[in-house]
Amino acid sequence: MEASGSEIHFENGKNGQLTCSFQGKYLHSKYNPQNEGERFAQMLEADFSPLCVxxxxxxxxxxxxxxxMRFPQAEICAIRIRKEFKDYDSVWDHVFYFDSGFSSLGECIFNSLSEEKLCSSLVFDWTATKQAFPDENIKIWAEIKNAILKARDVIGTRAFFSKRWLKNSLIFASxxxxxxxxxxxxxxVIIAASGPSLLSSIPFIKKFRKSFFLIAVSSAFMPLSANEIVPDLVISSDGGYWAKRHLDFPNSRAKTIFALEAESAIPGKIFENEKILPLFYQDGIERHLLEALKIKGIPTERNGTVAGTALQFALSITSGPVFLCGLDQAPAVSYQHTQPNALEAGNEQKDFRLCTKESRISSSRFDSxxxxxxxxxxxxxxxxxxxxRVFRLSDNFNYQFSLGKIREVSWEEFSKMKSEKAVFPSFHKCDIHKNRQERKQILSQKLASISENEEFISEVLPMDALLIKREISPEKKNELRIKIKEKIEKLLTECNKLL
Structure with missing residues (x-):
């Protein structure tokens, strides 16, 4: 930061309270800084009830x-420019620093607060510090904007897919x-993703196959199978329709376990033929559904990408190192995934003279x-x-971007790090005592019992739940509650028909 070489000057104000200045500009009143702070809060305007300030x-x-006192229902957060004020951090609900190392300020804010809080937040300048640090202030506002826009996109995705995810969870549990x-x-543990760099690592995966536990994200399952590599576990967490294509290709049956998030889109033949290790999000409705049936599952955390879910899962099943293979996280000049790819097999059937494969591949490069x-x-x-504990593994692949402090290693280095005496994670079968009809009745009863809970409403109707939290008018709140009740009743009818 430009002003990092200058000191904050502290002194007592006229009323004996501590005040301070920076380069001759006072950051608080010289006379009564406490009264100044109270006036500041009283003058703030808000036309909705914020969850975060x-x-x-x-x-x-x-x-x-x-x-x-002004915003009793909100979490109050400080964004710091200067570390000289760190002794006052403990009194705030959250404190974020402009200079936060590898992570941008926007990422720190997004990772620390829920989408609902960010989409119902207010941001204010402490006027004196805005004048003292104008350049930093502009950059901070840009970072906050990025965090809020990202939260808006996430909650929009949740609103679009939430009912589908609930129905997927019901199908899964039943x-x-x-x-x-x-x-x-x-x-x-090696996690195989399907980035282009996976291709050059396939010979090494075969060579060292017996020395590690192999997890394949769903999109890497097909290229590994095509090369006669059987993963110990295939993981999928995507609830979208196209995701199940990665698990539903010809000759996909293999001696492996499928770790599937309850919200996932899953081909029917997986339920009929394969061994499943259930995963569930701790903040999701599926947790209640599995608990109602006394089904043991592995808790996971939500991530934008299945690779993130796979990484946190891998860290929970071993005390050894975890290697990310094929995790390019960058657009490629040609195919975006190692071939063969289940989606590409379908897409190429639509190619023709006026819409060629080359134009489609180029478009996907920029779209991604x-x-x-x-x-x-x-x-x-x-x-x-x-x-x-986590490394990115490749055959000396030239990545476009680093992954922060995650170190890149070659297969030669991997061969020196692996332990021949290590114990592999092991699988154990669980019993299901209820037949399918009994399970459907239990699930229907469980849905009815939790349907009025705030957690349930926030999960399946995130936009509506957010609007009611933001609303100040009691009359409008009541109108929103009536609409939410109607939507929930309609959704429960659809779910019971599904069961």
Whole structure:
């Protein structure tokens, strides 16, 4: 930061309270900084009820008590420019620093707060620090904007897919047959993603296959199978229609376990023929559904990409190192995935003279850039937690982007890091005591019992739930509640028909 070489000057004000200045500009009143803080909070305007309030560099935090009285239902957050005020951090609900290392400020904010809070937030400048640090102030506003826009996109995605995810969870819970759980080991774990760099690693995966536990994300299942590589586990967490194509290609049956998130889109033959290790999001409705049936599942955390879910799952099943293979996180000049790819097999049938394969592939390259950046930013922003145990593995592939503090290693280095005496994670079969008809009745009863809970409404109707939290008028709140009740009743009817 430009002003990092200058000191904050502290002194007592006229009333004896501590005040401070920077380069001759006072950040608080010289006479009564506490009264100044109270006036600041009283003058703030809001036409909705915020869930989160940000103040950009509040310095000595005199405004905080009045802010808590002004917005009692909100989490109050400070965004710091200067570390000289860190002694006052503990009194805030959240504190974010403009200079936060590998992670951008926007990523830190997004990762720390829910989409609902960010989409119902207010941001204010502490006027004196805005004048003292104008350049930093502009950059901070841009970072906050990025976090809020990203939260808006996520909650929009949730609103679009939420009913589909619920129905997927019902199908999942009602149709499970061969259920397995997993016991933690100490071996190396390789996660195979389907980026172009996977291709050059396939000979090495074959060479060292017996020395590691192999997890394939769903899109990597087909290219591994085509090369006669059987993963120990295939993981899928995508609830969209196209996701199940990665699990439903000719000759896909293999001696492997399928770790499937309850919200996933899953081909019917998987339920009939394959062994399934159930996964569930801890903040999702599927947790209640599986618990109602006394089905053991593995809790996972939501991520924009299945590779992120796979990484956190891998870290939970081994005490050894985890290697990310084929995780390019960047658009490629040619195919965006290692071939063969289940979606490409369908897409190429639509190619013709006026809409060629080359134009389609070029278009996908540019269309994927923004999405891949979001995925890449997640790995970068969390790389502090992963460094030392997580590595990106390739045959000396020249990646376009790094993954923060996640170190890149070659297969030669991997051969020196692997342990021949390590214990592999092991699978154990679980029993299902209820027949399918009994399970459907239990699921229907469970849905009815939780349908009025705030958690359920927020999950299946995120936009409606957010609007009612933001609304100030009691009359409009009541109107929103009536509409929500009607939508829930309609949804329950659809779910019962599905069962």
């Amino acid at each position: 940000f103040i950009i560099e509040p310095a000595l935090s005199y405004c905080l008590p009045a802010l808590k 149709r499970l047959q061969k259920i397995y759980t997993i016991e933690k080991g100490s071996s190396s 850039s923004a999405v891949l950046k979001i995925y890449r930013d997640w790995f970068v922003s969390n790389s502090n937690f992963f460094s030392g």
